Amino acid sequence: MHSKTSVATNGTVVDIGGSKMYDSVAERLFETLNAPYSSTSKPVLPDELLYDDVGLPIWNQIIFTPEFYQTHDEIALFDKHGADIAKRVQAGVTVIDLGAGDTRKVGHLLAAFDKAKVPTKYLALDISKSSLVHNIRYLVDKHSKANSSVTCAGIWGTFQDGMEYVQKIETPRLFLSLGSVLCNDPWPEALSHLKYWASALRPDDLLLIGMDGHILPNNREKIWDAYHSCDDLYHTFFLNGFKHANQLAGEEWFREEDWEFLAQLEHEPTTRHRFFFRANKDVELKMGRTIKKGEEFDWFDSHKYGEDSVRLMCYKAGLSVLDVWQAPNSEFRQYLVRRRGDKDEQDDADSAVSGVN
Structure with a gap:
């Protein structure tokens, strides 16, 4: 059922x-x-x-090997900029983690929200029920104090199931696409997936995109x-x-x-x-x-997409980039974006993305 x-x-x-x-x-x-x-x-x-x-x-063993830099880069970014993200969200925010997987990484962001006393409901979306049970138990234990501002739960289903579910969430929302989830496709498909989730954003919602920008050669x-x-x-x-x-x-x-x-x-x-x-x-x-x-x-x-490519992709998806954070000694970045409004349209007209089809 x-x-x-x-x-x-x-x-x-x-x-x-x-x-x-x-x-x-x-x-x-x-x-x-x-x-x-x-x-x-x-x-x-x-x-x-x-x-x-x-x-x-x-997979969780793989991503925590020393050589798998994306995991360690995102943890470093959360430790350094988690407080900045906490300042951006509204009290009572619902955080939806798309394809959550191992929550040890996002735990660093939630720790920043808890430290800032931001009332937060975290929802991990994933296709593995046993993984969700294990990882939600881990997070609940991390936020078990009576004065914790963070609650955590899992939603078991696909991205499509998640899209339908989040429509009924009335609070401000922060969507997380960590570990290059949304943009990890050839350009047309990556843009399509980004547009799909951009269409769900309300004016007070935010989307955090983690993307690897290490490029050959x-x-x-x-x-x-x-x-x-x-x-x-x-x-x-x-x-x-x-x-x-x-x-x-x-x-x-x-x-x-x-x-x-x-x-x-x-x-x-x-x-x-x-x-x-x-x-x-x-x-x-x-x-x-x-x-x-x-x-x-x-x-x-x-x-892999560098910063210029991700900014262009966001522009084409109707999104405005609010902040970009780059991991130390790395080309991995996190992009905090929102749905583009009238003011953003004017800003874009004065920027390098103007005139792009």
Whole structure:
């Protein structure tokens, strides 16, 4: 039983569609495998297959390795600028963390809100119920004092479920897109996703976007090390995704011995690290499809956009950038944005983004 109207109270996890999610994931998986193969536009397996109750704990180990700089950069930014964000929000704010995952990172921001005594309700949106239960328990323990100004709850579902749920929240809202969540796609898709959430913003809402701006060729080694310092964990992460896909398919579509696990750094049209899988033999599926030897499937790619690109993307999405914070010795940034108003239109007319189509 799930509800898009249930109130998420402190310490609870509310099902807003998560229990029904894998019906649509299975449909998308079958559509991907049924579509004609194109070597110029590689098929992409659904990300939800990776971030299940088994995969997310593996991912949490990966993102806290020393080489995975994005996590450590965002923690540093929250420690330095969390108080600035707390001053920007209104009392009674609801913080919606899109694709929350491991909440040890956002805990640094909530600590700043608590220290500033800003009455805050934090909602973690994620597709893994067990991860939400664990992470909300962690945060509730961190804010267990009677005088704490922060309450925490989980909402279990997809981004689409979350979009429907947040429409009913009447307080001012701060949306969080941490770890390059919203803009981690090719430009057209990234802009589309940003517009999707920009359309939900009210005049008193804010959106905090974390985005990696390490660009080739200067940052090749740093980017590569972030995704290859723990290849054994990534291997386990993807094998679990294979297992999950096979469970939904009802047959062994993905066997480890039939596939090569590969990775690549691309420079154009923007810097991208991609993991992909290449069939090392013909793989026959009962659905009547044969995956030919040499066919490749993308899974889990990471796009990088510098500050100029993110500002342009925000402009095209109808957003105004209020503040930009850059992590020390890094090209990772956080952007605090809001829906663009009349005053912002005038400011843009005098800025470098004027005249951009």
